[in-house]
Amino acid sequence: MNLVLSEEQEMLKEAARGLLEQKCPKNFVKQMELDDKGYSPELWEEMANLGWMGLVFPEEYNGSGMSFLELSVLLEEMGRACLPAPFFSTVVLGGLPILDIGSEVQKKQYLPKIAGGKAIFSLALVEAGSGYESDTIQAQARPDGNAYVVNGTKLFVPYANIADFLLCVARTSKQQQGITMFLVDAKSLGIKYTLLKTMAGDKLSEVVFDEVRVPKENVLGQLDQGWPAVERIVKRADVAKCCEIVGNLQWALEDTVAYAKDRKQFDRPIGSFQVLQHYCADIYTYVEGAKLSAYQAAWMLSNGLPCDKEIAVAKLWINEASPHVFNLAHQIHGAIGVTQEHDLHFYTTRARPVELGYDEASLYRETVAREMGLA
Amino acid sequence: MDFSLTEEQNKLRQEVRNFLEDELERRLWKPACDAWIQGYDPEFSKRVANRGWIGLTWPRQYGGQERSSIDRLIVTEEMLRYGAPAACHWFADRQIGGSILKYGSEEQKEEFLPKIIRGEMYVGLGMSEPEAGSDLASLKTRAIEENDCYVVNGQKTWTSGAWFINYIYLLARTDLDAAKHRGISEFIVPIDLPGISRIPMIDITGTEAWNDLFFDNVRVPKKYMIGEKNKGFYHVLDQLAYERGGMERLMGNYPLFDALIRFAKETRRSGKALAKDTMIRHKLAQLQVEFEVGRLFMYKVAIVMDEGRTPTVEASMSKAYATTFEQRLANTAMEILGPYGLLWAGSKYVPFEGLAAHSYLGSKGYSLQAGSTEILKNIIATRGLGLPAS
Numbered sequence: 001m002n003l004v005l006s007e008e009q010e011m012l013k014e015a016a017r018g019l020l021e022q023k024c025p026k027n028f029v030k031q032m033e034l035d036d037k038g039y040s041p042e043l044w045e046e047m048a049n050l051g052w053m054g055l056v057f058p059e060e061y062n063g064s065g066m067s068f069l070e071l072s073v074l075l076e077e078m079g080r081a082c083l084p085a086p087f088f089s090t091v092v093l094g095g096l097p098i099l100d101i102g103s104e105v106q107k108k109q110y111l112p113k114i115a116g117g118k119a120i121f122s123l124a125l126v127e128a129g130s131g132y133e134s135d136t137i138q139a140q141a142r143p144d145g146n147a148y149v150v151n152g153t154k155l156f157v158p159y160a161n162i163a164d165f166l167l168c169v170a171r172t173s174k175q176q177q178g179i180t181m182f183l184v185d186a187k188s189l190g191i192k193y194t195l196l197k198t199m200a201g202d203k204l205s206e207v208v209f210d211e212v213r214v215p216k217e218n219v220l221g222q223l224d225q226g227w228p229a230v231e232r233i234v235k236r237a238d239v240a241k242c243c244e245i246v247g248n249l250q251w252a253l254e255d256t257v258a259y260a261k262d263r264k265q266f267d268r269p270i271g272s273f274q275v276l277q278h279y280c281a282d283i284y285t286y287v288e289g290a291k292l293s294a295y296q297a298a299w300m301l302s303n304g305l306p307c308d309k310e311i312a313v314a315k316l317w318i319n320e321a322s323p324h325v326f327n328l329a330h331q332i333h334g335a336i337g338v339t340q341e342h343d344l345h346f347y348t349t350r351a352r353p354v355e356l357g358y359d360e361a362s363l364y365r366e367t368v369a370r371e372m373g374l375a
Numbered sequence: 376m377d378f379s380l381t382e383e384q385n386k387l388r389q390e391v392r393n394f395l396e397d398e399l400e401r402r403l404w405k406p407a408c409d410a411w412i413q414g415y416d417p418e419f420s421k422r423v424a425n426r427g428w429i430g431l432t433w434p435r436q437y438g439g440q441e442r443s444s445i446d447r448l449i450v451t452e453e454m455l456r457y458g459a460p461a462a463c464h465w466f467a468d469r470q471i472g473g474s475i476l477k478y479g480s481e482e483q484k485e486e487f488l489p490k491i492i493r494g495e496m497y498v499g500l501g502m503s504e505p506e507a508g509s510d511l512a513s514l515k516t517r518a519i520e521e522n523d524c525y526v527v528n529g530q531k532t533w534t535s536g537a538w539f540i541n542y543i544y545l546l547a548r549t550d551l552d553a554a555k556h557r558g559i560s561e562f563i564v565p566i567d568l569p570g571i572s573r574i575p576m577i578d579i580t581g582t583e584a585w586n587d588l589f590f591d592n593v594r595v596p597k598k599y600m601i602g603e604k605n606k607g608f609y610h611v612l613d614q615l616a617y618e619r620g621g622m623e624r625l626m627g628n629y630p631l632f633d634a635l636i637r638f639a640k641e642t643r644r645s646g647k648a649l650a651k652d653t654m655i656r657h658k659l660a661q662l663q664v665e666f667e668v669g670r671l672f673m674y675k676v677a678i679v680m681d682e683g684r685t686p687t688v689e690a691s692m693s694k695a696y697a698t699t700f701e702q703r704l705a706n707t708a709m710e711i712l713g714p715y716g717l718l719w720a721g722s723k724y725v726p727f728e729g730l731a732a733h734s735y736l737g738s739k740g741y742s743l744q745a746g747s748t749e750i751l752k753n754i755i756a757t758r759g760l761g762l763p764a765s
Contacts, residue, residue, distance in 0.1 A: 001445055002377050003678055009376075069376065257760045272763040274749075277756030284755055285692050292671035299378045313667045316660075368660035372636060374650040 003295070008066075009073050016074055019050070020081035026343050032084035033201025037162050039085045048117025053091055057099060061111035068236075068302040072243040072295065079247025082346045084202065086120045086159035092240045093158070093233065094121020097167055097181070101221035101229045106183065110165070122163040123237075124154035124184075124207050125230065125356060134177045134227040139209060141170040141180060146216050148172070148182065150209040160186070160193040160205035168209065172224050179227045181220040188212050200349035234356045235311050239301055242294040242314045248351035249287045249318075249325055255344065256283060256329045263334075270332070279328045286321035293317045309371040312364035319361050322351045384449055391453040394426060399457065406458030408628040408734050411451075413582060414460025415539040417494070423454075423461065424494030429468045433476060437488035444680035448622055448673060455626035456633075462536055467491040467498040470617040471544050475563070478602030478610050487563065498563070499540035501531035501588060502611070509750050511546070512555045512608055516590060518547035518562065524594040525549070525562065527570075530587060533744070537573045537586035541566050545595075550605050561607040563599050570594070579736045613685045618745045620676035620690025625669040625697035627741060628704060628734040632662065634727035635708050649711070658707050662700075669697045688759035691751040698741035698748065705734040 005013065023043050032038050047053060056071045057063025071091070078087060095114040098106055113119035127138055139152020150170050160166065163186040172180040184191070190212040193205040221229050257280055260271030270276050293314040300307035326348045330337045337344045380388075398404065398419070407414060423429055431447045433439025454461045472491045475483055490496040507514040516529025527547055534543070543564045550558030564571075570593035578584035602610050639649040639659060649655050672693040679686040708731040709716040720729030742748045756762045 001380060001674060001678060003675065005376060257762065260762060269763050271756075272765045274753065274765050277762050277765065278749070278752040280760055280762060281692075281695070281752035281755035284760060285696055288675075288692060289668040289672070289696070292675060293668055295376065296378045296671060299376055303379075309667075313664050316664045317668050362657070365657045365660040365664075368663050369650075369656040372659060372663055374636070374639060374656050374659060375648065 003292075005073065009070055012070055013073050013077060015050070016052075016077035017080070019046070020077060020083060024081045024083050026082070026346060029082045029084055029346055036195075038159065038201075038203035039162065044085060044117055047085065047087070048115070051115075053087070053095075053117050054115025056091065057095060057111050057115055061099075061107060062115040063111065069295075069298055072240065072298040072302075075240055075243045076247040076250070079244035079350070080251045082248070082350055086122070086162060086203075088237075088240065088244065089122040089158040089163070090114055090120050092237050093123035094165065094167060096236060097123075097229060097233050098183075098220065100232060101181075102183075105217075106220065110183070119164045120159060120162055121165050121167065122157050122159050122186075123233065123356075124157045124160070124166045124168040124209075125234075126155045126157075127153065128155055134179050134230070137169055137171050137179055139168070139170040141168075141172050141182060141214070143172075143216075144213070147213045148180075148216065148219070150182065150184065150212040150214055152209050154207045154209070156196070156204045157193070157207045158205075159203050160207045161195055161203050166191075166207065167220060168214075169226065169230055170209075175224070177227045178224045179230065180223050181226040181229060182214045183218040183220050184209075184212065184214050188214070200346075200352075202350070235308070236301060237356060238315050238360070239294065239297045239311055242290070242318050243298055245318055245322060245351050246287075246290050246294050248347045249290050249322065252325055252329045252344065252347050252351070253280075253283050253287045256280065256332050260332055276332055279332055283325050283328050286325050290314075290318050290321050308367050312367040312371075315364050316361060316368070326351060380445070380449070384446060387446055388449045388453060390426070391428065391450050392457075394422075395453060395457040395459055398422075398459070404460050406630045406633075407460070408458060408630050408730055409737060410458045410460045410462065410630075411455060411465050411623045411627065412462050412535050413584065414458075414462045415536060416460035417463050417497070417539070419460050420463040420494035420497075422494075423464065424492060429464050429494055430472055430488060430492040433472060433488060433492070437476075437484055438492040439488070444677040445674065448677040452622045452626065452673075455622055455629050458630035463497045463539060464491065464494050465623075466500060466535075466544075467496050467542075469621060470614045471498045471563070473617055474544075474561070474610065474614045475601060477613065478561070480598075482598065483563070483601065496542060497536070497540045498542045498544050499534045499537050499566075499586075499588075501534060501543045501545040501564075503533045504530055505532055509747055511611075512559065514546060514548065514559065516545070516547045517551065518545075518549050518560065518595065520549070520597075521594075523597055525560075525597065525600065527562075527564070527590040527593040527595055529590050531590070532576075532585070532587045534573075534586045534588050535584065537566075537588060538575070538583070543571070543588065545590075546607055546611060549607075553605060556608045558605055559607040559611075560604050561601040561610055562595055563601060564593070564595050565599075568593050568595065579739060580733050582737075584740075612687070615746060616685050616687045616690040617680075619694040619751070620673070620680075620686050622670075622673050624694045624741070624745075625666065625673055625700060628701050628730070628738060631708055631727075631730040631734045632666070632704055634730055635659070635704075635711065638726060639711070655711060658711070662704055662707055665700050665703065669693070669700050672696055688755055691746065691754040692759070694746065695742075695748045695751040695755070698738070701734075701741050702738045705731065705738045709735050 054063035059065045141148040141150045166184045168182045168184045190210040192208045196204045297310045297314040428450045430439045431442045518525035518527045545562040549560040570591040572589045573586040575583045576585040642649045676686045676689045715726045716731045718725040
């Protein structure tokens, strides 16, 4: 057992931090919150040139064949910088599922595009009123000649506003798990997106599929057997998001401690007061727990080990830790922290675990309960 | 990065489990909470010693095996999981041996380490005093040089297991004029020296958990001073990290967790197994999550030890976190048991031999002993985060 990054991982981390400190200052983040696209194509191209989008894909698809662990390290740095870019949706929600279950033709067609920064992907999964169970997927796809026709409304689809392709999860059979995934050209006739206003100004959309024709060869994975792949996507996305949030949390820790050392009241740094010291100690503890649990899950996923419990632990810990950390961070910052003049709010609004279903915490608690043998 | 254990480590864990299962089968002892600190059983310690599991990390020349701190953590984790009576050797194995190894003379190493490793040396801690708790450096017990001895006078308190120890680790003032941190030395004192007496203290559970120890002109041979004179306070800071950062801080009441999970599986209320009740499932799952994170904290401490650093901050964080977990575990057990949780061992209707009530009360001390949570958070803030001293 050891917790140190390899030399290669350290280099990746340093390179990412260097680039993002330079190219992703907070005024850029703010600008992207207000921007319709929500990302900078120039920076996106630079990221592609550095090999970030292809990091985790095999060399035969123009990737660099690194593991999920390296991707996690990179995501942590993106979280630290609050990077506004469709990286997560393209690589974690789009590319990795294609690598999992795509046909060789599909992999050859799409993965090099992703690696080259030439295609933006997203996942159309969540629906209104739907939970996390397969039977709540209402979007339908019916066969019609050499195509499927998709109808339904998907919510919280990240970067649908700029996506080239959507992975759409739809029902193809009345059987409970009769779910299929489709690779849909986002410019297809009948697709309409509406940006939702979110607290972080990130780009989540409602996407309506109205009689959208998807060629049969764009079925991703097996017909009617798509649900296990969806579960895999969601779990991996949750781990990836945990690593991103670790970056958010680490920044909040460092920033808050620096503030407590710097800010003076009663002629002394407020960080010399024991109450505030203990708040800082608590933040540090939450963040360490977040790091350990997130990287444990990432490492296990990366090594192909069964890790449902470890994923649940990371997700549940971070779900709880993040609001605690930010409550304390804001308390220590005082009123300046709740203004938009200070950078803290960028993190407060982002460090929310992605919810690809509703009340995921309960479901993850169920996972843990099952692992404990509570029938 | 690697979160896995080696094949050899998994094998070690299995060996310890097999050993403990066999002990249980032979009904040599009963699993108990706090057995690492209150389970006095010299024969058990000798059987553990026979397996080579005491002083596991120490040099071979003294009888150790030079294995890693992670290996030792695995052994202690299993001892705690089974609630095994390991108190006799626990302190010596955890911190005193290491302290002797780091600061002791060659003669001391040769005298004490093999004895600890054989499971024959049971060391109590003589650190706190009535007026020196969190402010340990203000201790008043004095050791005055006289010929070939130090003559010790004073009172120590909160000493666990004073009825079974054969040595006491003693911190005493050897320079009365120096600044308070700079006049303290460390000793290993045979408990049978004339002039040592004790008064038991009964803890909130009714257990004789601690003792006051009195030193009345006790003549301690000079050869039992550990390390440099007047440097004791700095040495003990290292030792405290070892005292704080072990699995016993997370699993001191693990037998209760185990029993509670079994109880939830086996008990039916309103025609339904408790384990099928969503609220109960989620409470227990929440505890499990907190436990798993605590475990990661503990393994991190061991990793730092194996890197050759003193895990001052890591151990403080682990203990502060883990002892509150143990308290939450006890609280949850009381919630789930309802009025049954109030029952004491031996009572009619008592569930799992009163572990819940015992732990509910006993765990109040967890966040006090070996560094209160407040002191630990001070350390995390000042040493770990560089915040200015208050």
